[in-house]
Amino acid sequence: MVKYELNLRDYVRIIRKRKFVIIASFFIFALAAHMYSKSETPVYQSSATVKVEERKTIAGLLTESIIYNPGDVMETQTKIITGFPVIKRAALALGLIKESESQTAISEVIGSLQSQVGTERIGQTNIIKIIVTSGHPKEAMDIAEAIAQAFVEENLSEKNKQARTARQFIEDQLVALAKKLRESEEELKGFGERGESGTLTVFDDADKKMSDLQFQLSTLLQKYTDKHPKIIQIKEQIAELRKQLKGSSGKELNYMRVKRDVEANRKIYDMLRERLEEVKITEAEKVPDVSIIDHALFSDAPTGGRSRIDLFLGGILGLVVGLVLSFLVETMDTSIGTIEDVESVVKLPILGVVPSIPYEEGKTKATFFDKIKRRFFNKRLTEAERSRLCLISHRHPDSPISESFRNLKTNIKLSSTNKMIMITSAGPQEGKTTIISNLGIVCAQDGLKTLLVSADLRRPALVSSFGVPHKPGLTEIITGTASLDDALKNISDCLLGHMDIDEVLKNPGLGYLYLLPSGALPFNPTEILGAKEFDILIAQLRERFDVILFDAPPILPVADASILAPKMDATLLCYEIGRTSRHALIRAKAQLESTKANILGVILNHTNPETEFAEVYPYYYKYKYYTQEKKEDKKKDD
Secondary structure, eight states: OOOOOOOHHHHHHHHHHTHHHHHHHHHHHHHHHHHHHHHSOOOEEEEEEEEEOOOOOHHHHHHHHHSOOOOOHHHHHHHHHTSHHHHHHHHHHHTSOOTTSOHHHHHHHHHHHHHHEEEEEOTTSSEEEEEEEESSHHHHHHHHHHHHHHHHHHHHHHHTHHHHHHHHHHHHHHHHHHHHHHHHHHHHHHHHHTTOHHHHHHHHHHHHHHHHHHHHHHHHTTTSOTTSHHHHHHHHHHHHHHHHHHTOOHHHHHHHHHHHHHHHHHHHHHHHHHHHHHHHHHHHHOOOSEEEEEOOOOOOSOOOHHHHHHHHHHHHHHHHHHHHHHHHHHHHOOBOOSHHHHHHHHOOOEEEEEOOOOSSTTOSSOOHHHHHHHHHSOOOOOHHHHHHHHTHHHHOTTSHHHHHHHHHHHHHTOBTTBOEEEEEESSSSSOHHHHHHHHHHHHHHTTOOEEEEEOOSSSOOSGGGGTOOSOSSHHHHHHTSSOHHHHOBOHHHHHHTTOOHHHHTSSTTGGGEEEEOOOSOOSOHHHHHHSHHHHHHHHHHHHHOSEEEEEOOOTTTOSHHHHHGGGSSEEEEEEOTTTSBHHHHHHHHHHHHHTTOOEEEEEEESBOTTTOOBOOOTTOOOOOTTSOOOHHHHHHHO
């Protein structure tokens, strides 16, 4: 392929040229995404909303002002909802798991539920939406409701956890203290049973009096000195009591210790009992920080958001793949892509650019579906469609298409020494028959006596568009079974064919146009074209006509054009951009040059001269030049 730098115009040309690849890729990927979405199990959604209250005490506010806490409370709550404790509580409520099951089985069920649950904070509020997806609408509703209830219960359980811990601690302490108190009371009771309580009571009173005097002494020392009479008196009383207590036995001291233990234990026990009642009241309050606002509802309509997303992503992926493929195909394409490339490769001038011709009446151009039908379904053209293509310059002489053939005629520079012209192509289906028909018509419209020769003796298609039979023709003249006058056809023969008088007389010009059919298809076309009689016929035609146009077969498949080329005044190469490879075009030129042919230039067919991009050529069906006509075509000509 000719190397050149791509600009924006080249990218647009490639995209337009390969638009079928892009469109096909888009629809294939979009369809695949749609089918994938349809094949998936329908997904149903249900949701419940909960409100999280932040009840704070004055102590709590003071603590928050001192201690920095970077966490987001609402974000934390959304994570707690999908956490293990809440989901486990919900699974137990739904009966999906039992406490007696193994930890592995419980983890699998909870993991499956967590994959179905999502949370979403609504704006900047303290409301959280719990969203559950499932393959069954009722299951989605039940799970959403169970999780909302479990979240409320878990929040309440967490809130009362401290109260429960304190209650349990106090209850444990009361049990131990009650036992210790009973033991102390039993020991104290033993002193009374032995009849020693009266004596021990005297020492108990002295000990109490000692404590009172020591308290009074410490109070007076804050006001007076040691020389003060009251202080001296109290000190003397304390010394007297010490003498009494010092003389007491160990049994008396033991009694006093046991009595103090009983009193201390009883005070602690009463205090703990009071604290236990307060904790029980706090635990019994049960005021949760979470409440359910909207309960989960049943919805039997599956969610369709994912299907639309898959379709959109599939379409985008198809466009990207289509663009990549289009540029890849363009890179691997061996055909010539632009007018400048044609001139650069073959070193021949471009004599004319013929735009696309619509094959149906009333259309300004062939539609996309028309091109697909012609290229891929290989539908054979009807006689009416073929006639329209070959007679477009007669039926619409003022159209841009007709003007392109007039430009071609001007560039050929017809003269007395340049009147016998052959039009051929590198391969089939490049539109040379349509070009030679319309070029002959514009020559006839200028008053030139023009002859169209159907020199394609393998697959003739020229004269059928004018409604005249193939026989007698060129073959019969060469073999001597018919004369030139018998084989020539003009406007009167067209009227006798399938063309009606209104069509013939619609525009002037056909009166100067003559046709020479191919005749019967011979087994040896090259011998017919290379015969001496053919050279005599060429001389006769030079004398009788101003312009003689030969419709020759493609030059590469067969040798017919190579035999005709040296006998012509000029040869024109018909080429459709994007169809035939550049190597084939170069070989066609080299083969013509080897026969000493006078190659005037190249005609670009079915080409948009503004964008220089190639489309599908709509008005040919595939055929091989090595095959003969079908039997039914021969019967029709007979």
